[in-house]
Amino acid sequence: MEPPIVLLRKNSSFLVEKFEGVLHTHHGKINLEELKQKKFGDEIKTHLGVKYRILPFNPSDFFRHFRRSATPIMPKDVGAIIVHTGLTPDSLILDAGTGSGILAAYLAYFNKYGEVVTVEKRKDFAKVARENFKLARLKNIHQIVGDVNFVADGFKKEFDLIVLDMKGDAEFIPKAKELLKTSGYIAVYNPYFEATRKVYETMVKEDFKEVESFEIIKIDLEHRRVGTRPRTKIWHTGFIVIGRKV
Ligand SMILES: C[S@@+](CC[C@H](N)C(=O)[O-])C[C@H]1O[C@@H](n2cnc3c(N)ncnc32)[C@H](O)[C@@H]1O
Missing domain, CATH: 3.40.50.150 (Vaccinia Virus protein VP39)
Incomplete structure (x- = not known):
């Protein structure tokens, strides 16, 4: 899986252009390094345990x-x-x-x-x-x-x-x-x-x-x-x- 990717939870989505650094969401921080071990369809958790689904960046984005x-x-x-x-x-x-x-x-x-x-x-x-x-x-x-x-x-x-x-x-x-x-x-x-x-x-x-x-x-x-x-x-x-x- 290569960037760019999208992290989706309900109606809120984040664009991730690099698998490095930290993403701040309303539901806690996500260590973007962890994305290197993931694939599309997997989930990634914030430090508060809230899950985001990993999806490819596509034209609807x-x-x-x-x-x-x-x-x-x-x-x-x-x-x-x-x-x-x-x-x-x-x-x-x-x-x-x-x-x-x-x-x-x-x-x-x-x-x-x-x-x-x-x-x-x-x-x-x-x-x-x-x-x-x-x-x-x-x-x-x-x-x-x-x-x-x-x-x-x-x-x-x-x-x-x-x-x-x-x-x-x-x-x-x-x-x-x-x-x-x-x-x-x-x-x-x-x-x-x-x-x-x-x-x-x-x-x-x-x-x-x-x-x-x-x-x-x-x-x-x-x-x-x-x-x-x-x-x-x-x-x-x-x-x-x-x-x-x-
Ligand atoms: C409403 S925006 C276009 C938005 C674009 N269709 C989009 O989907 O992102 C209008 C643009 O036309 C540019 N523009 C206005 N007159 C122009 C001209 N004569 N030649 C080239 N660009 C022009 C403006 O600078 C502006 O960026």
């Missing part, structure tokens, strides 16, 4: 355990983008901006035989994302630090999918159209109604087809002795606009 810079996209929205753009595992994808790298990482993971080019204008954010990609052992992500409006002029290849989660999204759509293959998709994520409308109208004006804008709502439930009720108080995250170049 990207969102929970990646380091954060800019606000990341939510997993429910990543899922919608993947399904609605019909992502195939040999795609060439452009992702702008990288932010914490959550969207880029999931796209790279499900695009096993393809490549993701991700562009971020802030060096410090790009560094955080680079560490996240390393943690996830994703080798098919190419990071570019710069403003996508300028960087994109250097792209020769045609992309299967372009995803935008950045300011100035609507303004980039005409350029995105030039960079997309025929039949390629664009997906734009934006938290605001007004900006989403602008994105939608720009896609229609640019003659994208199958244009749709929507929001995915996820309401978490809490199951208590007295009954079950929604736990999510703020359900809005962002709107997605998708279009296809034909």
